[in-house]
Amino acid sequence: MTGIAKKLREKAPLMTETYVAYGATRDLIKECTRPGEYKIPQALDRKGEIPTDANGVHIGEGEGWWYETLGLTPTFSNWAQITFIHMYMLQVRFRMFPKTHAPVWIQHITNHAFYAAEDRLVVWHKFNANSLRQKYLKDMFAQWRGVLLSYDEGLIKGDAMLAAAIWRNLLGSREDVDFDKLAQIVGYMRRELKRLDNATDDEVANGQWKFRGDPGDEASLVKTPSRMMASEGAKA
Numbered sequence: 001m002t003g004i005a006k007k008l009r010e011k012a013p014l015m016t017e018t019y020v021a022y023g024a025t026r027d028l029i030k031e032c033t034r035p036g037e038y039k040i041p042q043a044l045d046r047k048g049e050i051p052t053d054a055n056g057v058h059i060g061e062g063e064g065w066w067y068e069t070l071g072l073t074p075t076f077s078n079w080a081q082i083t084f085i086h087m088y089m090l091q092v093r094f095r096m097f098p099k100t101h102a103p104v105w106i107q108h109i110t111n112h113a114f115y116a117a118e119d120r121l122v123v124w125h126k127f128n129a130n131s132l133r134q135k136y137l138k139d140m141f142a143q144w145r146g147v148l149l150s151y152d153e154g155l156i157k158g159d160a161m162l163a164a165a166i167w168r169n170l171l172g173s174r175e176d177v178d179f180d181k182l183a184q185i186v187g188y189m190r191r192e193l194k195r196l197d198n199a200t201d202d203e204v205a206n207g208q209w210k211f212r213g214d215p216g217d218e219a220s221l222v223k224t225p226s227r228m229m230a231s232e233g234a235k236a
Helices: 002-011 013-036 065-069 076-094 102-123 130-157 159-169 179-198 201-205 215-222 227-235
Strands: none
Touching: 013 065, 013 076, 013 102, 013 201, 065 215, 076 102, 076 130, 076 159, 076 179, 076 201, 102 130, 130 159, 159 179, 179 215
């Protein structure tokens, strides 16, 4: 069956690309949402009351580096921003696909992200009113567009610019930022982007791509002084 699909794709690439991209990105978006996954157990109880913060934002329960080490609160907004980081890295790789194929892949992974977001709003936040969900999704889309512009700029202009973009989008420009952890996120993104760059189109397009580890894996690296800094220190 796989061989037949491959032959069809070779003979009619534009006709079959949408089918291939739809299935693969459906799996890839699960990998993008995985690091920021959270649950709200009270939402599963018909009489349960969902916990909120002082601003009325629903608070869930999450595990992993982003919540336990970075200290983000498990909320819909933070889930979206963590997902965006991973979506962005895949989108950068999709841009390397043939020009006729890349837009199809980008559109499908974006669509799947918003399907996943809407499901989350229903299941874990009990937002059954369509108008309320659409408001959240509209805000999320505006944030996604901002993420694309700022991360692209950071990718081109360097780590300091990328760190600033992460600080604004993921961390909400908060003043008590942990610069070591911010640097770890930058290092993580650079590392995973390099892995994606080195991967073949098939390794990405089969829908089985996995991100390795988390930003904490970069902790020892970001604490290592650069050669330039060491040289300047020696001169002083």
